[in-house]
Amino acid sequence: MFTGIITAIGTVSAVENRGDMRLVISCPFAPEAMAIGASIACSGVCLTVVDRGGEAGDAWFAVDVSGETVSRTAQDQWTRGRRLNLEQALRLGDELGGHIVTGHVDAVGRVASATGEGGSIRLSIAAPAEIAPFLAEKGSVTVDGVSLTVNEVSDQADGSCNFGLNIIPHTAEVTTLGALKAGDTVNLEIDVLARYLKRMESLRAV
Structure with a gap:
């Protein structure tokens, strides 16, 4: 964990x-x-x-x-x-500074754009349809192992989505995210809580 x-x-x-x-x-x-x-x-x-x-x-x-x-x-x-x-790995008693991450990749995303915004970097990442329902504004997502907050989600006609992230200067410096450019691929892991909520919702619909 x-x-x-x-x-x-x-x-x-x-x-x-x-x-x-x-x-x-x-x-x-x-x-x-x-x-x-x-x-x-x-x-x-x-x-x-x-x-x-x-x-x-x-x-x-x-x-x-x-x-x-x-x-x-x-x-x-x-x-x-x-x-x-x-x-x-997280040890008993360690601070949970980000969110619960399992280290299991759910999908590969592609950087649609990476632009400067103030001192930060604004990333837009294209995510495939199979994980689009699990991405929500102000929700958590893991990108190449980094816990981040989703700023916005734009749904696409084919069921996929683009989601936006703000990478602050500190995060850009201490991770590899500051070097990302359009076309790069990244590992995505959805929030484990979103995974369970989606499962519960599907059972209610049966």
């Missing part, structure tokens, strides 16, 4: 295909803080630490990424040199 509050940016430093894909990700965490078998969200994808090393401030950890995960996540995410938003 995660909160969507990013604690570091990591970089994919090595990729090895061995059936599943083995990635080595460099990061500023302390190696001893990353237990073997622990979960780390990598741009919104919950992955398991299978190896680790280095030293505090210049560490690395290894994860295995299945073909299923690759097929359901953002294009070119699992390539050497790719920067990833990192969050270690």
Whole structure:
């Protein structure tokens, strides 16, 4: 379980295909803080630490990424040199600063536009029809692992939608979102509460 509050940016430093894909990700965490078998969200994808090393401030950890995960996540995410938003799993007693995030990607979105607005960045993201009903103005959404508030939703004729986000300078600086441009793909996770409400609504309609 995660909160969507990013604690570091990591970089994919090595990729090895061995059936599943083995990635080595460099990061500023302390190696001893990353237990073997622990979960780390990598741009919104919950992955398991299978190896680790280095030293505090210049560490690395290894994860295995299945073909299923690759097929359901953002294009070119699992390539050497790719920067990833990192969050270690929530511990009992930690502050829930964002919202409850599972680390399971529901869909891949595409950046429709990224424009400056004051000191912030205004993002418009196109979301597919299967998750459009779960996106609401002032609701929560996770984009590449970052907990954000939806500013507006524009429904499209084909059932998809575009939703707007405001990325403040701090968020742009400490995550990868500040570098997004039109055409980039991003991992989307809907709010877990919206998921249950949609299910309850569908049962009432039967």
